[in-house]
Amino acid sequence: METFAAPKKIVDNPEFQSQRQKYLAGLESAVIDAPILEIVHEFSKHPFCFTMQSCYGHFLYDGQRDPYNLAPLPFSRQITTVTYKIAYLAFGIENSTSGSKFLACLDHFTEIDPDYIQLCSAEWFWERQVNSYALQVEPDRFKHKDSVIIEYAEALHIESIRNRFYEDIANFNWQSLDSAHL
Numbered sequence: 001m002e003t004f005a006a007p008k009k010i011v012d013n014p015e016f017q018s019q020r021q022k023y024l025a026g027l028e029s030a031v032i033d034a035p036i037l038e039i040v041h042e043f044s045k046h047p048f049c050f051t052m053q054s055c056y057g058h059f060l061y062d063g064q065r066d067p068y069n070l071a072p073l074p075f076s077r078q079i080t081t082v083t084y085k086i087a088y089l090a091f092g093i094e095n096s097t098s099g100s101k102f103l104a105c106l107d108h109f110t111e112i113d114p115d116y117i118q119l120c121s122a123e124w125f126w127e128r129q130v131n132s133y134a135l136q137v138e139p140d141r142f143k144h145k146d147s148v149i150i151e152y153a154e155a156l157h158i159e160s161i162r163n164r165f166y167e168d169i170a171n172f173n174w175q176s177l178d179s180a181h182l
Contacts, residue, residue: 004136004143008121010103013130016094020050023092023129027051035070039089039170046174048098049091052129057087057137057162059155073152073159082155086146087137087162089169090122092129098177099131105177106135109168115140116161135169137162 013019024044032040033056043051058069060083067085091106093099110117118136120143125132137158142148150158 004118004120004138005122005126007103007107007119007133008126008131010093010095010100010131012095016092016131017047019129020047020092020094023050023052033068033070036089036166039166042170042172042174043089043091046098046102046177048094048096048177049102052090052092052125052132054089055085055087056166057158058085059083059159060085061152061155073156076152079152081149082152083147083149084138084155084158086148087165088134090125090132090134093131093133095131101177103133105172106133109135109165112164112168113161116158117165118143135165137165 027040027044029037032054035056036054040051040054043049056070058067059073060067060069061079061081064071073082093103107119110119116137116139118138118140120134120136121132122134125134136143138145139148139150139154139158
């Protein structure tokens with residue numbers, strides 16, 4: 001499945017609040033990866049955005065085939081390649097002052113490592129929800145894929161970036177956006 005398309009321009013969407021309520025009603029903590037559960041719930045507190053889907057990002061290798069593995073990569077000289085399942089947060093965003101500011105803030109998270117973090121739109125998300133965007137942690141050369149096989153050393157690098165990415169999002173300052181909501 002291809003996940004990446006350049007971010008689209010935010011457009012009017014008079015159905016945003018009802019669509020947001022539908023997504024929030026279907027939000028099940030049991031299907032959200034535990035390390036990002038609080039992050040996903042934080043987004044639901046703000047009227048100009050909501051989380052559509054998310055994934056913490058998973059690493060599979062010889063000896064670890066659980067597709068939902070949350071354990072850190074072990075330090076090993078035996079592991080040569082790793083299958084990486086993309087880390088991402090997909091959002092629906094309101095066309096409002098707060099929503100526009102939030103979208104601009106999302107782009108700043110790519111500065112953690114532009115070669116490994118992208119802000120994007122995906123056609124299959126956009127078809128279901130206009131003004132949908134995703135932040136993904138993925139090597140730029142594979143930005144169109146949701147799962148890739150990479151060398152172990154690069155997997156360690158991605159894990160470090162992914163962890164910082166989620167830490168920075170968890171520490172995001174929402175106050176300036178909430179006060180701008182119209």
